[in-house]
Amino acid sequence: xxxxxxxxxxxxxxxxxxxxxxxxxxxxxxxxxxxxxxxxxxxxxxxxxxxxxxxxxxxxxxxxxxxxxxxxxxxxxxxxxxxxxxxxxxxxxxxxxxxxxxxxxxxxxx
Numbered sequence: 001x002x003x004x005x006x007x008x009x010x011x012x013x014x015x016x017x018x019x020x021x022x023x024x025x026x027x028x029x030x031x032x033x034x035x036x037x038x039x040x041x042x043x044x045x046x047x048x049x050x051x052x053x054x055x056x057x058x059x060x061x062x063x064x065x066x067x068x069x070x071x072x073x074x075x076x077x078x079x080x081x082x083x084x085x086x087x088x089x090x091x092x093x094x095x096x097x098x099x100x101x102x103x104x105x106x107x108x109x110x
């Protein structure tokens with residue numbers, strides 16, 4: 001059995017390369033099956049992975065909200081009918097809503 005420090009280093013390098021927990025879990029089950037240290041390290045990697053996804057999701061959510069707000073402001077400033085107002089009102093609002101929905105998916109872990 002390998003030293004636990006080298007197992008941790010190799011598992012972390014797998015995570016950095018693949019950005020997937022399933023590869024790390026498979027490696028840890030193969031290299032150190034049933035050890036509590038491996039389970040604790042996997043929990044640590046999962047925690048950092050989901051924290052990264054939440055941070056990314058909040059950024060998308062904020063950007064989508066800003067696009068929707070910007071669409072509202074531009075529509076109020078333009079104030080007349082025409083293609084420019086329709087593109088701004090509907091185009092930016094739909095894009096902002098889709099980006100915000102994507103951010104919500106990242107936050108919830110989909």
